[in-house]
Amino acid sequence: MPRKDWKILTRGGSxxxxxxxxxVLRIIGGEWRGRKIRFPPVAAIRPTPDxxxxxxxxxxxxxxxxxxxxxxxxxxxxxxxEALSRGAGEVEFVDLESAAIRHLGDTLRxxxxxxxxxxxxxxxxxxxxxxxxxxxxxxxxPFAEPVLAEICQRIExxxxxxxxxxxxxxxxxxxxxxxxxxxxxxxxxxxxxEVGYHLAHRDTADRT
Numbered sequence: 001m002p003r004k005d006w007k008i009l010t011r012g013g014s015x016x017x018x019x020x021x022x023x024v025l026r027i028i029g030g031e032w033r034g035r036k037i038r039f040p041p042v043a044a045i046r047p048t049p050d051x052x053x054x055x056x057x058x059x060x061x062x063x064x065x066x067x068x069x070x071x072x073x074x075x076x077x078x079x080x081x082e083a084l085s086r087g088a089g090e091v092e093f094v095d096l097e098s099a100a101i102r103h104l105g106d107t108l109r110x111x112x113x114x115x116x117x118x119x120x121x122x123x124x125x126x127x128x129x130x131x132x133x134x135x136x137x138x139x140x141x142p143f144a145e146p147v148l149a150e151i152c153q154r155i156e157x158x159x160x161x162x163x164x165x166x167x168x169x170x171x172x173x174x175x176x177x178x179x180x181x182x183x184x185x186x187x188x189x190x191x192x193x194e195v196g197y198h199l200a201h202r203d204t205a206d207r208t
Contacts, residue, residue, distance in 0.1 A: 023038060023039050023040065023041050023045075023076075024036050024037065024038050024039070025037050025039060025047045025050075025076055025078050026050060027081060027082060027085050028050060028053050028054050028057065028082060029054070029057060029082070029085065029086055030082070030084075030085030030086035030087065031084075031085045031086075031087075032081070032084075032085040032111065033085065035085075035111075037076070037077070037078075037081060037107055038103075039075070039076035039077070039100070039103055040097075040099040040100060040102075040103050042097055042099055042100060045075040045076050045097070045100060046075065046142070046143070047075065047076040047078040048078050048079055048140055048170060048195075048197075049192060049195065051192060052170075052190075052192050052195060052197050053078060053079070053082055055190065055197075056079075056168055056197065056199065057082055057083075057086060059187075059188055059199050060136065060166060060168075060199070061086075063135065063136060063166055064083050064086045064087060064088050064136065065086065065087035065088070066087065066088070066089045067083070067088050067089060067134075067135035067136050068088075068089055068090045068091075068133075068134050068135050068136075069083045069088050069090065069091045069092070069134060069135065069136040069137070069138065070091075070092050070094070070134045070136070070137045070138065070160070071083075071091060071092070071093045071094065071138045072094050072123050072126070072137060072138065072139055072141075072151070073094070073095060073123060073138075073139065073140050073141045073142070074093035074094055074095040074100065074101075074104060074118075075095060075097070075100055075140070076100070077093055077100075077104045077107060079138040079140065079168070080092075080093050080116065080138065081107070083136070083138075084111075084113055084115055084116060088115065088136075089115065090115050090116075090117070091115065091116050091117070092116075092117045092118075092119060092134075093116060093117070093118045093119065094119045094120075094121055094123060094126050095120065095121075096120065096121065096122050096123075098120060101118055101119075101120045104116075104118045105118050123141070123147075123151060124151070124154070127151070127154045127155065127158055127160065128158075131158045131159045131160045133159055133160055133161060133162040133165070134160060134161060134162065134165060135162055135165050135166070136165060136166045136167075136168070137155060137160065137161055137165070137166075137167045137168070138167075138168045139151060139152070139167060139168065139169045139170065140168075140169075140170040141171075143171070143172050146171075146175070148169055148171055148178050148179075149178065149179040152167070152169075152178070152179070152180060152181050152184070152200075153181050155167070155181075156181035156182075156183070156184070156202075157181075161202050162202070163202060163203065163204045163205060164201070164202060164203070164204045165201075165202045166187075166199060166200065166201055166202075167184070167199070167200045167201075167202070168197070168198070168199055168200075169197070169198045169199075169200065170195060170196070170197045170198075171195075171196050171197075171198075172194060172195070172196060173191045173192075173193070173194055173195055173196035174194070174196075175196060176196070177189055177196075177198065178198055178200070180200055183202060183203045183205065184200045184201065184202050184203070185200065185201050185203070186198060186199075186200050187199045187200060187201050
C-alpha cells in the first residue's frame with residue numbers, strides 16, 4: 001500500500017525539442033512515434049535528449065516489450081513514455097514535483113494509456129517501501145544531485161531490480177562511469193555533450 005504522504009494521481013501510464021521555446025518533447029519510436037508531448041515549464045525538468053533516448057532504446061530494444069519499468073526521477077516522463085510507446089507492459093512514474101506529476105497524469109489520460117501509474121514521492125522515500133521488482137529502471141536525477149551511487153545501492157538492497165534486470169543511468173559526463181553495486185555490470189557508456197549515459201545489467205543471481 002502507498003504511504004499516506006504519497007499521492008497516486010492516475011493509473012493508466014541536449015534538451016527536449018522546443019519549437020518556439022515551447023516545452024515539448026517528441027516520442028522517438030513505437031506506437032506514438034512522432035507524437036509531441038508538452039511538459040510544464042519547471043527549471044528542474046530536463047528531458048533526456050532525443051539522440052540519447054534513441055540510442056538507449058536501441059540498446060533495450062529486445063528488453064522493453066512486455067517489461068515492467070520504473071521511471072524514478074520521471075520529470076517530463078520522456079523515458080517512461082518512450083518505454084510505453086515501445087510496448088512496455090507497465091511503467092511506474094515517480095517524481096516529487098507536483099506540476100510534473102499532474103501533467104503526466106493528464107498525458108497518460110490523453111494517450112488513452114492504462115499501463116502507467118503516477119506517484120508523487122521523493123525517490124529515497126519511495127525506495128523505503130517493500131519492493132515489487134522491476135525489469136528496467138530509469139535513473140535520471142537532477143544534475144545538481146550526485147545521488148546515483150546511493151540510489152543504486154538502495155535499489156539493490158531493497159530488491160527493486162529483478163535478477164537479469166537493466167538500469168539506465170544519466171549524469172554529468174564529467175562524473176565519469178557510475179559506481180555500481182556488487183553484482184551489477186556496466187554494459188554501455190556514452191557521452192553526448194555534457195551528458196553521460198550508461199546501461200547496467202544485474203546478474204541473474206537472486207540475492208533477496
